[in-house]
Amino acid sequence: MRCNKAQEYLSLEIDGLLPPDSLHELDRHLETCDDCLEYRADLQLGQRLLAATEPELPENFEWKLRLKLNQTIREAAGRTEYPWFEEQVDRWRWVRNFTSAAAVGLAAVLSVAMFMGGPLDNGPATPDNPLGGPTTELASDRLPLDADFRTGRAGTRAVSSQSPFMRQNTQPNMFAKGWSGQSIQDLQTINRLRVENQQLTNALIQGQIELRWLRAQLDTSGSNTLDLEETR
Amino acid sequence: MNLSRDEQLHGSTAASRVALRDLRDEDLIVEVQNGSQKAYDELVARYKGRLFSFILRMVKDPDLAEELTQETLIRVYIHAAKYREIARFSTWVFTIATNLVRNKMRQRSRRPRTISIDPAPDEDHMPVDPVDHRADSSDAVQREELAEVIAEATSKIPEKYRIPFLLREVDQLSYEEIQQVTGLKLGTVRSRINRARNRFRQLIKPMLRNETILAELERIEARAAETDNDGQ
Numbered sequence: 001m002r003c004n005k006a007q008e009y010l011s012l013e014i015d016g017l018l019p020p021d022s023l024h025e026l027d028r029h030l031e032t033c034d035d036c037l038e039y040r041a042d043l044q045l046g047q048r049l050l051a052a053t054e055p056e057l058p059e060n061f062e063w064k065l066r067l068k069l070n071q072t073i074r075e076a077a078g079r080t081e082y083p084w085f086e087e088q089v090d091r092w093r094w095v096r097n098f099t100s101a102a103a104v105g106l107a108a109v110l111s112v113a114m115f116m117g118g119p120l121d122n123g124p125a126t127p128d129n130p131l132g133g134p135t136t137e138l139a140s141d142r143l144p145l146d147a148d149f150r151t152g153r154a155g156t157r158a159v160s161s162q163s164p165f166m167r168q169n170t171q172p173n174m175f176a177k178g179w180s181g182q183s184i185q186d187l188q189t190i191n192r193l194r195v196e197n198q199q200l201t202n203a204l205i206q207g208q209i210e211l212r213w214l215r216a217q218l219d220t221s222g223s224n225t226l227d228l229e230e231t232r
Numbered sequence: 233m234n235l236s237r238d239e240q241l242h243g244s245t246a247a248s249r250v251a252l253r254d255l256r257d258e259d260l261i262v263e264v265q266n267g268s269q270k271a272y273d274e275l276v277a278r279y280k281g282r283l284f285s286f287i288l289r290m291v292k293d294p295d296l297a298e299e300l301t302q303e304t305l306i307r308v309y310i311h312a313a314k315y316r317e318i319a320r321f322s323t324w325v326f327t328i329a330t331n332l333v334r335n336k337m338r339q340r341s342r343r344p345r346t347i348s349i350d351p352a353p354d355e356d357h358m359p360v361d362p363v364d365h366r367a368d369s370s371d372a373v374q375r376e377e378l379a380e381v382i383a384e385a386t387s388k389i390p391e392k393y394r395i396p397f398l399l400r401e402v403d404q405l406s407y408e409e410i411q412q413v414t415g416l417k418l419g420t421v422r423s424r425i426n427r428a429r430n431r432f433r434q435l436i437k438p439m440l441r442n443e444t445i446l447a448e449l450e451r452i453e454a455r456a457a458e459t460d461n462d463g464q
Contacts, residue, residue, distance in 0.1 A: 011426035015400070017407065042433045045440050050386075050401050052452040053379035055288050057281060058298050065276065065302050072306055 001029040006036045014043055114191045257321035264312045272312075275321075276305055282403050283329055289398050290333045292387045300336060304329045323409045330395060330413055337391065375452055378445065385435035389428050396421050397428030 001009075009026045012018040018026065030037055058064075252260065252274045263271035283304055288297035307328050315324055389397060396414060399405045405413065410421050439445045 008426050011429055042440055043429055046432055046436060047401060048449060049382055052449055053382045054285050055379065057284050061280060065305055068302050069306050069309060
């Protein structure tokens with residue numbers, strides 16, 4: 001037997017896989033070959049060294065494994081649709097939808113309130129109160145248009161008491177208070193003043209149109225006098 | 233009362249865990265298929281060290297080895313239902329591990345390498361230097377140093393020989409199991425193990441005649457034997 005073949009047999013022999021007849025053949029070779037005897041000893045020593053230097057597991061290996069496994073399972077579950085989860089999802093979706101609808105509804109109510117203005121129990125319109133509404137005004141219904149906040153006295157310059165769109169100030173001291181501090185009432189005040197402002201603007205435009213028409217009449221009559229009775 | 237699979241099978245006492253230890257791997261994986269967490273824990277306890285040792289000696293990077301070991305054990309859990317007892321459980325586990333290692337090493341080999349223009353000796357054919365004990369004042373070879381040298385030697389065995397070699401020497405798989413894991417013919421498995429052993433012997437030969445190393449090896453083996461006796 002040659003040494004190459006003997007070493008091949010030795011590899012099987014240390015694993016206990018060499019058939020008896022081959023084992024007998026190997027034994028006879030080893031009786032006369034020191035190199036192969038040494039080879040066998042080295043193989044066995046190599047096995048012992050491998051076994052003795054078994055690496056140790058890192059710290060917390062099982063804990064980290066558990067963590068990673070849970071994460072993998074959660075990710076896998078996230079990609080799966082379970083029928084028993086759908087009910088819960090739908091329920092939350094309904095709540096979310098309800099919240100959105102409620103928010104939109106509230107915004108709509110506030111918008112309407114801004115444009116309508118005033119309380120719902122508005123009284124009938126009168127010459128002094130063309131928009132209707134309560135005849136007894138609250139402090140919050142008044143805007144401090146000409147209030148002198150330094151002195152605490154209200155002015156009378158801005159709005160004529162004869163204006164059909166503005167109310168006469170019967171309680172001038174209340175201007176000094178300014179805004180009511182209650183936002184809903186202030187919003188109502190702002191809204192009402194917007195409407196009045198628009199009506200004044202319309203009246204102004206109408207007056208300007210009438211003025212232009214009168215000037216045109218003057219130009220066409222050729223005189224500096226205008227018969228007002230004709231123009232009416 | 234609803235009981236988990238673990239409680240149904242084994243109760244919740246420590247004695248039940250002892251019963252799990254008596255089960256074969258193949259029985260344990262069937263329990264895992266039926267939802268037993270404790271059976272999985274037992275399999276992890278049995279295989280974590282062997283897997284880590286095999287993978288570390290393949291990839292030579294402790295962090296990567298830990299990651300691949302965890303990945304292997306997670307795949308065991310996730311794909312437990314796919315296991316059929318046509319092969320031993322160990323074969324199945326090491327097939328998963330080997331495939332993961334091969335894929336990782338293939339990815340590594342695809343990375344661009346830095347090529348040196350200086351002619352360097354072929355390191356694969358150089359024996360691994362043993363630890364220089366004259367420089368060590370303690371005159372004792374540390375286990376870690378020895379493990380490092382052995383790991384270095386192992387990593388120099390070509391990959392196609394190293395896989396069957398480690399599966400045999402480290403994980404104690406039979407030749408037939410290695411054949412199933414690697415997909416090689418039985419004759420090729422024998423041949424590659426023999427070649428790898430020969431190569432490993434050449435690499436560690438300088439330390440095989442080193443008395444200090446041999447003394448440390450005996451100390452390590454004695455300590456391991458004591459630990460085993462204490463455990464029993």
